[in-house]
Amino acid sequence: MASAVPGPDAQAVPTAPRLSARGLRLAYDRRVVVDDLSIDIPSGGFTIIVGPNACGKSTLLKALSRTLSPAAGEVLLDGRPLASYRSKAVARQLAMLPQSPIAPEAITVRDLVGRGRFPHQRLLRQWSAVDERAVEEALAATNSEELAERYVAELSGGQRQRVWIAMVLAQQTGLLLLDEPTTFLDIAHQYEVLELCARLHAEGRTLALVLHDLNQAARYATNLVVMKAGRVVAVGDPAQILTAELVEDVFGLACVIIPDPESGTPLVIPRAARTGIRHPPVAEP
Numbered sequence: 001m002a003s004a005v006p007g008p009d010a011q012a013v014p015t016a017p018r019l020s021a022r023g024l025r026l027a028y029d030r031r032v033v034v035d036d037l038s039i040d041i042p043s044g045g046f047t048i049i050v051g052p053n054a055c056g057k058s059t060l061l062k063a064l065s066r067t068l069s070p071a072a073g074e075v076l077l078d079g080r081p082l083a084s085y086r087s088k089a090v091a092r093q094l095a096m097l098p099q100s101p102i103a104p105e106a107i108t109v110r111d112l113v114g115r116g117r118f119p120h121q122r123l124l125r126q127w128s129a130v131d132e133r134a135v136e137e138a139l140a141a142t143n144s145e146e147l148a149e150r151y152v153a154e155l156s157g158g159q160r161q162r163v164w165i166a167m168v169l170a171q172q173t174g175l176l177l178l179d180e181p182t183t184f185l186d187i188a189h190q191y192e193v194l195e196l197c198a199r200l201h202a203e204g205r206t207l208a209l210v211l212h213d214l215n216q217a218a219r220y221a222t223n224l225v226v227m228k229a230g231r232v233v234a235v236g237d238p239a240q241i242l243t244a245e246l247v248e249d250v251f252g253l254a255c256v257i258i259p260d261p262e263s264g265t266p267l268v269i270p271r272a273a274r275t276g277i278r279h280p281p282v283a284e285p
Contacts, residue, residue, distance in 0.1 A: 015043045016079070018206065019064060019094065019175055023073035026059050026230075032071070033059045034230040041175075041223075046201040047208040048217040051227035052251055057210045058099065060227070061179050064208065065096035091119035094175035095168035099183060103152040109163050110148040113138055116170030138169035142196060158189030165196060176200065178209045182216070194220050214251075218242055218266045226250055242266040 017040040026034035034056040041047050041064070049057045062068035064075055066082050075082040077093060085093075095116070103112055116138065117131040139145045142162040147155065152163060161181060168176060178197070182190040190213075198220055201207050211217045217224060218238040226234040226241070228250045234241045247255050253270055260267040 017041055018043050018078050021075045024063060024070050025072035026063050026068060027071045037232060039232055041208050043206055045206060045223045046221055047223040047225060048221035049210045049225040049227060050214060050217045055227045056230040057227055058179050061177055061210055065094060065177050066090055067096065088119045091171060093173055094177060095171040095173045096177045097164055097168050097181060099179045101164055107152055109144060109150055109152055112152055112163060113166045113170050116167040119171060134170050134172055138166040141169055142166040157185050158192055161185060161193055174205055176205055176207045180210050214268045219260065219263050238266055
């Protein structure tokens with residue numbers, strides 16, 4: 001007997017988020033950066049967190065990866081407090097790429113990527129063919145095979161960022177957290193990294209990134225999180241939540257929003273400053 005196939009109007013059963021936070025207060029010493037924040041990272045989604053400088057974006061990502069312990073509240077992984085997991089158990093479930101990671105001196109790309117296999121090592125199980133295959137697959141996924149024997153220190157910024165992403169891919173986790181992965185990259189390398197992230201998302205991974213560029217966030221995110229002063233002020237599909245009013249309230253930028261002519265996603269266009277300055281016409285050749 002043929003199995004039933006849902007019709008076009010059938011409602012998909014929502015998947016419970018694997019990673020979430022409830023009532024977070026995050027602080028450095030006595031300086032509170034985030035207070036009473038709750039958030040879900042949708043499973044299988046591409047979440048991008050945006051907001052003004054010092055609003056708590058990176059601090060939130062640190063808490064979600066257990067790099068920073070909450071002063072109050074908790075982070076949940078698969079419904080269980082993240083703090084209750086052993087460190088290696090966390091690293092087998094989620095991978096975190098911080099801002100501006102620093103490679104050890106004189107390390108090759110292959111050796112750096114291999115460090116992503118550390119969570120899978122045991123006292124009685126050292127380097128194996130499985131580890132070797134994971135490294136090769138991570139290098140291939142990031143188009144870094146030709147860099148494998150080079151030293152990380154001699155790579156360009158875009159190459160280095162691909163290699164760091166290869167290292168977290170070698171962990172073989174379903175959850176990837178990346179803190180400002182396009183910082184210090186030129187525009188071509190920024191989009192190269194974001195296209196790689198989009199491909200990883202299309203392959204089924206759950207991603208959460210911190211970005212500064214609103215237009216890049218709107219183009220790639222399936223779930224946009226907008227923060228201001230340590231709180232989430234909007235969350236959802238960029239096409240639904242990203243308005244000129246929101247941008248002006250959060251960033252203090254007067255703008256108009258139009259469809260991106262390439263992707264159809266929201267495109268933020270700052271309004272021209274009323275300075276009286278006029279650019280001279282371009283002379284005909």
